[in-house]
Amino acid sequence: MLDEALKKAVLRSRYLVALCGSGMLKEYGQLSMRDPDRAYEIEKKYGYSPEEMFTSSFYSTRPDRFFEFYRNEILAGEGCPGEAFYHLADLSKCGKLKCVITNNVYSYPEKAGCENVVSLHGDIENNYCPHCKEKYPKEYILASKNAPRCSKCGALLRPGLIFFGQTVDNALMSRATAEVSKADVLLVIGSSLRFEPARQYARYFEGDHLIVINPVSDYSDRQADLVINEPIADTLKKISEWVEEA
Ligand SMILES: [Zn+2]
Missing domain, CATH: 3.40.50.1220 (TPP-binding domain)
Known part of the structure; x- marks a missing residue:
């Protein structure tokens, strides 16, 4: 029927x-970071929930920790369709x-x-420099230590994804x-x-x-x-x- x-x-x-x-x-x-089980694991590991970390304020105030999370939990989580x-x-x-x-x-x-x-x-490939608008592929972010900076102007790069609350x-x-x-x-x-x-x-x-x-x-x-x-x-x-x- x-x-x-x-x-x-x-x-x-x-x-x-x-x-x-x-x-x-x-x-x-494949669980998204918004999935309750996955969010709980992330909070145990980092001391913060994804909703707290994947935000504009966390990105601005604690960029090293933010990018550790972004690299390990989002970029590394890419699988196949x-x-x-x-x-x-x-x-x-x-x-x-x-x-x-x-x-x-x-x-x-x-x-x-x-x-x-x-x-x-958004898309994990569209990382960019908010200052000069240069684009960066995910490999650039994955290879960076701490918070990645623009190779042209030195500004802190930003993921091309929307943050929680945005x-x-x-x-x-x-x-x-x-x-x-x-x-x-x-x-x-x-x-x-x-x-x-x-x-x-x-x-x-x-x-x-x-x-x-x-x-x-x-x-x-x-x-x-x-x-x-x-x-x-x-x-x-x-x-x-x-x-x-x-
Ligand atoms: Zn730049």
Whole structure:
């Protein structure tokens, strides 16, 4: 029944958009620093929680400690895109999926081959000098001892990610809002509707079917037209096969 409804909605859709949360990573064992278990481990190790450390004030006042955390817990945490991202990429490459909106900072959707990706929280490759705007790849940060400085002007470098308590870049927010507003079918993947980025962006959806694909069920799912509490990779695999057959 659910499969039939999902198949029908996706195959009929003319502007399919995916809004992806951290459940896409959790499914194959990658925990974001916002995950309670991971946050607890980090707090035990550093004496501060990620919410305390990954902030503008911690970065400014304790840059050495900040970059130790950034190198060890964020940059070193980069893995490979899981299977689910490759199914999304198949849907993107064939033109079915028009946009992927994500809070993933490792560019997994792009690495798997998705087109038109909006990375709301930025990207670990976009470190930069706030003074002269020179860009620095993650390797530069990983190779640095203590707090990395700009090789041109000596200023303290800054990660191209948004800090806790900081709002998403205006241009990215507008792009995400515009894409969700255009969608006739919105897939919320690896998140319930009460967590970001789904919470903020799903409310701009005015299309026909809001579909949640998340292994964990949640009371907020009631706002969705269709809820698939099944493994994400399996569900996306089915969708990409239906689209291929159609
Ligand atoms: Zn500089």
